[in-house]
Amino acid sequence: MEYATLGKTGLRVSRVGIGCWQMANDGSWGSGATDEESIATIQHAETLGINLLDTSASYGNGHSEVVIGRALKDRRGRFIVATKVKPLPGAPGDEAARQEIVDILEGSLKRLQSDYVDILQLHRDPDEPTMAVVMDTLAELKRQGKVRWYGISANNTQLIRQLQALGELSVVQVGYNMINRGGESTLALANAENLGTLIRMPLASGALAGKYFKAQPNMTGDDPRKSRFESERGVAALKRLSDLRFLTEGGRRTMVQAALRFILDTDGVTSVIPGAKNRKQLEENAAAADVPPLSPEERSRAMLIAGEVGSISSLGLIQS
Numbered sequence: 023m024e025y026a027t028l029g030k031t032g033l034r035v036s037r038v039g040i041g042c043w044q045m046a047n048d049g050s051w052g053s054g055a056t057d058e059e060s061i062a063t064i065q066h067a068e069t070l071g072i073n074l075l076d077t078s079a080s081y082g083n084g085h086s087e088v089v090i091g092r093a094l095k096d097r098r099g100r101f102i103v104a105t106k107v108k109p110l111p112g113a114p115g116d117e118a119a120r121q122e123i124v125d126i127l128e129g130s131l132k133r134l135q136s137d138y139v140d141i142l143q144l145h146r147d148p149d150e151p152t153m154a155v156v157m158d159t160l161a162e163l164k165r166q167g168k169v170r171w172y173g174i175s176a177n178n179t180q181l182i183r184q185l186q187a188l189g190e191l192s193v194v195q196v197g198y199n200m201i202n203r204g205g206e207s208t209l210a211l212a213n214a215e216n217l218g219t220l221i222r223m224p225l226a227s228g229a230l231a232g233k234y235f236k237a238q239p240n241m242t243g244d245d246p247r248k249s250r251f252e253s254e255r256g257v258a259a260l261k262r263l264s265d266l267r268f269l270t271e272g273g274r275r276t277m278v279q280a281a282l283r284f285i286l287d288t289d290g291v292t293s294v295i296p297g298a299k300n301r302k303q304l305e306e307n308a309a310a311a312d313v314p315p316l317s318p319e320e321r322s323r324a325m326l327i328a329g330e331v332g333s334i335s336s337l338g339l340i341q342s
């Protein structure tokens with residue numbers, strides 16, 4: 023496993039973490055693991071050198087945090103837990119906006135069975151009138167020791183600068199993958215300002231996993247990805263993605279590892295947080311830190327193919 027310093031937090035994080043939306047167990051986007059397998063997956067992470075978990079108070083209405091709390095019961099201090107809170111819109115200085123963040127965090131702490139979170143990220147852009155109160159509340163929670171560091175999940179440089187003008191911001195969660203590289207301006211800002219970055223949707227929700235090189239997707243009726251992956255354009259796009267197979271030639275790396283390695287070698291990236299549904303997926307993802315980097319020629323060819331896919335389909339779409 024590779025490790026890196028998460029910007030100005032100074033935290034040493036594994037460069038491959040786990041996106042824990044998959045542990046929501048509620049049928050929402052990307053979920054689908056049983057609690058038993060999720061707990062085993064988190065506990066297995068330690069043996070692979072992974073110490074970074076990303077979740078949210080809203081994944082499964084808190085269920086993902088419950089699962090993490092159970093998994094980390096006797097090992098909390100060995101993991102860096104990043105969770106998220108959705109701020110309410112409101113009026114300037116709005117007490118309700120402050121209270122909402124405090125209440126949501128209290129719920130997260132209970133579910134996580136912890137008296138602190140390492141990183142608290144805003145899971146929705148705060149509206150202009152409440153920005154100051156939101157930033158003040160985060161600073162206060164840090165002073166109280168309930169939050170070690172905070173940041174935002176957003177591909178929006180203007181918003182990040184606005185928030186920085188109102189206080190400290192240490193971590194940005196950026197949506198970025200080989201198909202949709204729109205996050206590069208945010209990564210450049212993060213690089214310049216020494217902000218730690220966590221990369222969400224690195225496998226384009228599974229489209230970049232290589233499993234559709236041979237077989238067309240056949241998702242269950244309630245899989246929220248079904249319409250995106252199985253539409254005519256989605257199927258055509260997945261077919262084009264199979265041209266990325268050259269990245270795996272000679273058994274140097276799997277497609278999953280190529281997609282993650284591509285991101286790990288992008289300027290401004292600290293860690294990727296691919297969602298893992300089980301230990302097998304986790305092992306493959308973790309090993310991305312150890313496979314050979316893509317050569318400049320491989321990178322250019324991959325960007326050409328995946329970029330085309332982004333222009334003909336919604337496969338690389340970054341969810342807000």
Ligand SMILES: NC(=O)c1ccc[n+]([C@@H]2O[C@H](COP(=O)([O-])OP(=O)(O)OC[C@H]3O[C@@H](n4cnc5c(N)ncnc54)[C@H](OP(=O)(O)O)[C@@H]3O)[C@@H](O)[C@H]2O)c1
Pocket residue numbers: 040041042043044052053054076077145175195221222223224225226227228229231233278295296297298299302303304306307341342
């Ligand atoms: N607004 C936000 O802040 C936001 C939004 C989205 C995501 N996130 C975070 O980012 C994390 C990752 O994003 P994501 O889950 O949307 O997308 P992702 O990581 O690009 O894709 C995850 C999906 O890829 C497949 N997969 C993962 N590892 C695999 C492997 N080794 N082999 C084959 N398939 C594999 C799994 O689906 P199948 O097995 O079903 O194919 C999994 O559900 C989330 O868990 C969450 O923590 C945050």
